Amino acid sequence: MRDGWAIRHKALPDGRRQVVNFVLPGDIIGMYCTLFESADHSVTTLTQVEVASFPPERIGELFQSFPRLAAALAWSGAREEAILAERLLSLGRRTALERTAHLLVELLRRLSIVNMVTDGHFVLPVTQEILADALGLSIVHINRTLRRLRDSGLIELNGQRITVNDVRQLASVGQFDELYLHLIRAPRRLERAFSGAHLHTGTSRNGEDRAKA
Amino acid sequence: MRDGWAIRHKALPDGRRQVVNFVLPGDIIGMYCTLFESADHSVTTLTQVEVASFPPERIGELFQSFPRLAAALAWSGAREEAILAERLLSLGRRTALERTAHLLVELLRRLSIVNMVTDGHFVLPVTQEILADALGLSIVHINRTLRRLRDSGLIELNGQRITVNDVRQLASVGQFDELYLHLIRAPRRLERAFSGAHLHTGTSRNGEDRAKA
DNA sequence: CGCCAAATTGACCCCCTTCAAACATTGTGG
DNA sequence: CCACAATGTTTGAAGGGGGTCAATTTGGCG
Numbered sequence: 001m002r003d004g005w006a007i008r009h010k011a012l013p014d015g016r017r018q019v020v021n022f023v024l025p026g027d028i029i030g031m032y033c034t035l036f037e038s039a040d041h042s043v044t045t046l047t048q049v050e051v052a053s054f055p056p057e058r059i060g061e062l063f064q065s066f067p068r069l070a071a072a073l074a075w076s077g078a079r080e081e082a083i084l085a086e087r088l089l090s091l092g093r094r095t096a097l098e099r100t101a102h103l104l105v106e107l108l109r110r111l112s113i114v115n116m117v118t119d120g121h122f123v124l125p126v127t128q129e130i131l132a133d134a135l136g137l138s139i140v141h142i143n144r145t146l147r148r149l150r151d152s153g154l155i156e157l158n159g160q161r162i163t164v165n166d167v168r169q170l171a172s173v174g175q176f177d178e179l180y181l182h183l184i185r186a187p188r189r190l191e192r193a194f195s196g197a198h199l200h201t202g203t204s205r206n207g208e209d210r211a212k213a
Numbered sequence: 214m215r216d217g218w219a220i221r222h223k224a225l226p227d228g229r230r231q232v233v234n235f236v237l238p239g240d241i242i243g244m245y246c247t248l249f250e251s252a253d254h255s256v257t258t259l260t261q262v263e264v265a266s267f268p269p270e271r272i273g274e275l276f277q278s279f280p281r282l283a284a285a286l287a288w289s290g291a292r293e294e295a296i297l298a299e300r301l302l303s304l305g306r307r308t309a310l311e312r313t314a315h316l317l318v319e320l321l322r323r324l325s326i327v328n329m330v331t332d333g334h335f336v337l338p339v340t341q342e343i344l345a346d347a348l349g350l351s352i353v354h355i356n357r358t359l360r361r362l363r364d365s366g367l368i369e370l371n372g373q374r375i376t377v378n379d380v381r382q383l384a385s386v387g388q389f390d391e392l393y394l395h396l397i398r399a400p401r402r403l404e405r406a407f408s409g410a411h412l413h414t415g416t417s418r419n420g421e422d423r424a425k426a
Numbered sequence: 427c428g429c430c431a432a433a434t435t436g437a438c439c440c441c442c443t444t445c446a447a448a449c450a451t452t453g454t455g456g
Numbered sequence: 457c458c459a460c461a462a463t464g465t466t467t468g469a470a471g472g473g474g475g476t477c478a479a480t481t482t483g484g485c486g
Contacts, residue, residue, distance in 0.1 A: 010302045012302070012306060016306040018302040032290065032291035035287060040298065063276040063283065070276065074272075077245065080294065081290075084294065084297040084301065088301060089233075092348070093229040093231050127464065128465070136305030140466085141443070144442095175225050340431090340433090341434095351476075353435085353476080360434085360435095427486105428485100428486095431483090433482065434481065434482080436477105436480100437477090438476085440475075441474085443471085444470085448467080449465075450463100454460085
């Protein structure tokens, strides 16, 4: 995705829908889908978009010939999975207010990377219905939650334009963990892994693993 | 993971926890983690486990020299992501009963592949607390939900052993979609992609994409 | 037998949903 | 320029699904 917004979403037979993730500029989409006969989710654009495509049959070739690109793809995949895991935490364990705050901070952070945020405000080409489907809430309740955030002065909304007045506090409300987005990437390390150089193993963040292998 | 059960999970500062996914025999775990400085989730074993490890610094080499293995890794990554997306749908849009039924069918299906299911029953080395953390419910409510499933005769529970009496109906309750697990894989296609052969592009399942790229 | 984690059940309450209606915004055609 | 749809937003009221609190029971195990 070079420019524009899209969503990846799934739906139940009866119409209930869940937005799995937002696709923003810089994101790689559909890398896996092309390898299988059928996709397991839908993609819908929210704005005009500009995409760059590459032939799926040459992924292998790519991995062999372009270690830096391969590293980028791997990094993208890892980040996507990290985002999904964090969203699972949101849907499973965060309240409506926390979820909403968290998502807004996530979008702010991700959009910052691609220079789509200026002075804490950015464009959210999204209806409240889509927000509801992303956060597992009803439209009505997303509306009330946004109102609470507005009333508390944390954000401002004018149409599709949102201004985050206090990122710190919003991140605090959403229990936002700065690490999961892998904003501080380790590109060198990645590239080395894909070009065959040696390096030492990584450390896990929480040590409560009690594997007895 | 060669044998045993584990869970990948995340937690909030105040202790609330979300189980992101179960790690079962045949699953590949931590492929991404090794590429980064810090992991974004924890792993805890639920039983004695047996794992096979490979040096993370040689992933690139692996992709170059062993197309079949590379294909397997890509397939694993795709499936993992599909499972997370489906779980998001569960947490966001399914009721407690539906979620529980869905998870049980998912585990049944995944365990079937590695021959850990006989006559519809298998071992669930899991406390109700873990189930609750996986489904975004309270312990109390998971207990009541399991009771409902038992009372309706869909499942039976004896300690850690669970028997699924009517998979069809349980899958129906959970709105289970047989496709997302990619049980019918396309290994040939995958391998071809990673060995550089040519093939045509895939079709997306839902056609409401309205990209104007 | 006694301990402790896990399972179970009851009672009460609250967050969020549902239903409903009013209101705002945007675009379209006459 | 103005009806007018159509879509999206906002707010109120009422109800339900699931949470919290608390107590009891069960089961594994030294």
